[in-house]
Amino acid sequence: MKTKAQSILLNVALLVVGLLTVFPFVWMVLSAFKSNAEINSLDQTFFPREWTFDNFISMQQNFDFARLMANSVVLSVTITAISIYTSCLAGFVLAKYTFRGRGFLFGFVLSTMMVPWAVTIIPRYTMFTEVGLQGSYASLIIPAILSGFGIFMMRQNMSAVPDEVLEAARLDGASEIFIFHRIVMPMSVNAISALAIFQFLWVWEDYLWPYLMINDPSKQVLAVGLTTFSGRYATDFGGLFAATTISIIPVIVVYVIFQRRFIAGAASAAVKG
Numbered sequence: 001m002k003t004k005a006q007s008i009l010l011n012v013a014l015l016v017v018g019l020l021t022v023f024p025f026v027w028m029v030l031s032a033f034k035s036n037a038e039i040n041s042l043d044q045t046f047f048p049r050e051w052t053f054d055n056f057i058s059m060q061q062n063f064d065f066a067r068l069m070a071n072s073v074v075l076s077v078t079i080t081a082i083s084i085y086t087s088c089l090a091g092f093v094l095a096k097y098t099f100r101g102r103g104f105l106f107g108f109v110l111s112t113m114m115v116p117w118a119v120t121i122i123p124r125y126t127m128f129t130e131v132g133l134q135g136s137y138a139s140l141i142i143p144a145i146l147s148g149f150g151i152f153m154m155r156q157n158m159s160a161v162p163d164e165v166l167e168a169a170r171l172d173g174a175s176e177i178f179i180f181h182r183i184v185m186p187m188s189v190n191a192i193s194a195l196a197i198f199q200f201l202w203v204w205e206d207y208l209w210p211y212l213m214i215n216d217p218s219k220q221v222l223a224v225g226l227t228t229f230s231g232r233y234a235t236d237f238g239g240l241f242a243a244t245t246i247s248i249i250p251v252i253v254v255y256v257i258f259q260r261r262f263i264a265g266a267a268s269a270a271v272k273g
Helices: 002-031 054-062 065-096 102-112 117-130 138-144 148-158 163-171 176-187 189-205 208-213 222-229 237-247 249-271
Strands: none
Touching (some): 054 065, 065 138, 065 148, 065 176, 065 189, 065 222, 065 249, 102 148, 117 138, 117 208, 138 208, 148 189, 163 176, 176 189, 208 222, 222 237, 237 249
16 A cells, blocks of 8 residues: 555656656747747737747748758768767777777776866867868767767677677678677667667757857758847747747657667666676
8 A cells, every 4th residue: 555655656746747847848839839929928828829830931031940950960860870880889899809908998988978078179179170170060070970978888788798699600600890780789779779869969959069160051050040049139939939849850750769779778788887
């Protein structure tokens, strides 16, 4: 009886926390269908008094939303794919190969996770500016090629792959490249799915680095483009809510695709040493 009561209280508490978390998002989506006059009104209502789609129409007219959306999607998918592959490759080497300095190298990878990202902004900006990469997508892709968190996560996961399976494949004449691509990576699909969600979100929401490196409005990403709704004296909240609502769609799509394996991948990386 006591256990059942505790379970009910826990479920109620989780429900309340869930509602508090989702409420601002739902308010934003509904506000996308309100006029700016209604949004700025002191007499606020949860649902729009008059539903309107003008915000979704005007956001494309006021700034090139479609181009910025496409730029963000292409960059996020490209960086995520490259980061996942390099993380899997480095994780496989650190997990399944024995060589001098392996422990030191893995410790160095972990140490990069402990350095605040803000500390590296100035030297990174200086390096990319001096080599002439400012204004190009290479300045956004190159820093994300290697991920310390991704390498750590894949190394932890691939350590659980039985060595007997790999040895059997080698005895059958399989090359190391074949073993990595056709055996190890399929067995690590849970961790890859979890890493894909993390990496995609990081790239999609990144604002400061694209703002510093990309000076061509046609090449800019959506996170930076959304700031154009904020003027000097007023903010187009309706357009901002509409653009933000649509910008969340790719994130939801990625999560829906990988969510079945997300929990299993994150859990396996956390408990295996």
